[in-house]
Amino acid sequence: MPETRRAKELPVSLLTEPEMIDACRVRDFARVFRLVKTRAGIYPSMIARQCELTPSRVGEVIAGQRQLLHMEVIERIADGLRIPGHMLGLARRTWETPAVLAERERPEFDHLPVEPKPLSALPGVEVDSILALAAGTNPSPSTLHALRSSIEDYWRRDDEHGGETLRPAVVGQLRYVEGLLKDQRPTPIEHGLYGIAAELARLTGWMYFDARQYHQARAYFSEALQLAREIDDHPFMANVLACMSLQATYQDKPADALALVSAAQDQARAAIGTTPRVRAMLAMREAFAHATLGDRTATHTAISEAHGQYGRIKADDPDPAWVTYFDEPKLIVDTGIAHGRLGEAAIAEPLIADALEREDPANQRGRAFHAFWLARTQLQRGKLDQACHTAIEALVPAAAVSSERVTGHLREFYEQLAPYREVPAAVAFEARLRAMFPPQGQRTPSSIRT
Template identity: 65%
Template sequence: MPQPSQQVGLPAQLLSSPAMVAACRERDFGKIFKLANRAGFNNARISRLVDMTQSRIGEIIVGPRGIRDMNVIERIADGLRIPGHMLGLARRDWEPTPVAAPSYRPAGVALSAPANPVCALPGADLDSILAVAAGPKLSPSTVRALHSSIEDYWRRDDEHGGETLRPAVVGQLRYVVELLKEAGEGEYRRNLYGVAAELARLTGWTYFDARQYSQARTYFAEALQLAKAVDDRPFMANVLSCMSLQATYEDRPADAVALSTAAQDCARWHGGTPRVMSMLSLREAFAHASMSNRSATHAAIKDAHSHFERISDADDDPSWVAYFDEPKLIVDTGIAHGRLGEADAAEPLVAEALRRGHSGNHRGRAFHSFWLANIQLQRGNLDQACHTAGGALEIASAVDSERVAGHLREFHELLVPHRKAPAVRAFETQIRAALR
């Protein structure tokens, strides 16, 4: 029988402790490793379990250097046996599948009213049976209703983040896939494929926004296949552009450039409107900027603005690109300059876009405000940067988005050299109050 010190992962008592729960929620791996040390897991042992060097473990424990690579985070979860939900991941393969409670009751025992009325709702299996019995009800109104629900999902995703929406979106995706099995050839079937592709992309986006990149990639790939089935090249380009943006977050700049280029090739000769091409060009600019390729970034920005100038009321834009208006063009241009370190060019653009942008998109405003704070810090305006980040923190508190939280942590790390400054101390107080 193995000794307790040789157990595979962290002990259950440690995993359930408030300190570990808080450290995992914040993805504070320095604190996680320190707590593991106290439980008898020295750095050499952690190194073996999570496939990292001991020196890297030590750097994370003593310094501000964090971990953003999802593959590394997943290795830590698997090596230390930290349940996925604690780190904002999907259930890990080694986690036991929850066992359903038995449905029988001993003879003669009366049933009391359920404590939670939700438990009395019909199960998903019954819904599926009744749906089969009713048969598909395909009509133009069905497709319109599905598109309307997708628009509502995107609106709520902008306002609150997509984490809580995901179960509903995945459920609707499965429902549409079932409809496809019953649909005959024709326009309805094509429209259902389009709806399924949009739902798969939306699901991928919610995983991307949660920084759960492997799951996001799976759903983006599914969206790509669904769009390909009906030869919807502009939508395929849209999905490829999402995958390009994700690659920039995963520090895969060469992949990001290849995907953004493929997206433009896909749309250019297949109905890509000027608005679509402008959006895709800016995704290319992000990719080149992540490689610090100044000339290629500037060329892609120029292309984006050239395409945007050709937009007309006669364009038949797909609904998914309607968000890409002039403020979005401006802010993305500013972010591309910011990624290159061109803070003087970036700041007025991001600031103007924030003044003009849609107030209902809370995640976008928080995201762009953190970018503005980062750019202001690049220019040496510490007080202004902390003030801007404080405003972003207030907006971010209403949004469930790990991507926004990640930008907050990155900005927080940039403040470490200035931690004694009054503005930084005030911002630290604000962060502590927001994270209670």
């Protein structure tokens, strides 16, 4: 029985070497095989095995005694040695696109209305009862503090690794807290529990959004709105609506995005003591919506408003915990992204580059997002080598975090790189991409052919 083997990748330096490029272009396989042997350490017997040829035939080719002209054989060589199809005048090979970039089929239910569920109708009563029994005591201020600390930890781990593995724990804690709300509590405890439940629901919605499961995300965002409404927490309702606005930009629904962020700003205006940092964040989300609509003037106005509000921030402002992430690097990078959405790459590039240098190294998802945005703006400006270098660096945090949104940004850059597939910088990026995201299934030779 033949073994399932993964072809050994050729070094990027070899694939981009002028002599190798020329040998492939004229299909001089004697030179190709010699270069593969000396530069990649793949000897004739290995070449024969990977390309489904006999060792004697490979030896004859290297000695100049035989030429390889049949298209089927040339395709086997491309697949066996992982030589990109364009280098040999072939169509793009199936293995050239990593499985991670394949679009996943997702059921689309976004046309269905999503109504907030009444708390009494939420699922998980049996689990709630068990957890309440295990707790054994009534929630106290220290209980609320512990729950808020766990939420902070969830957010940190979500930034570092993605939320897919965390989501069951977050949902379980959400249902547990909602179970505690079914009993009469002192007002401060009850309000605290509602606030914690609202944040857990928003976090769950965010995790579904990051997984591009938009229908589920909207359901949990709606649940978060309902919970926050119970305690008239207008700033938090504004935060949830801002999350929903961002999701609408990803769904290419800019009119919805603008309507949602406008509702968010209404909630912020209805609140007493909404801080400048919250207003700055909302103004930047408005800029995203206008930019997605292609409204240059409105985008620039919203950006100016965001920077103006940010300039009013004071050290002793009572900022809610959920907005502290919106610091100066975040303001700068979002400004760059808003300009990038408008196609203003010359303005966007230095802003995103500056913010990326100051990004928290632990925020893997943020670093991946912003690095791919930088690569795209560099590509728009004709800086192909620089764009590919930036994208290669972005692969490190992208591989460390489980995020469909990160994959989407990677896919967009990959597709924009299509016209440059034969350029050495693009070849180097694709080789690194395949090395870090190998295909899920490997080719199995059915037989050794002569």
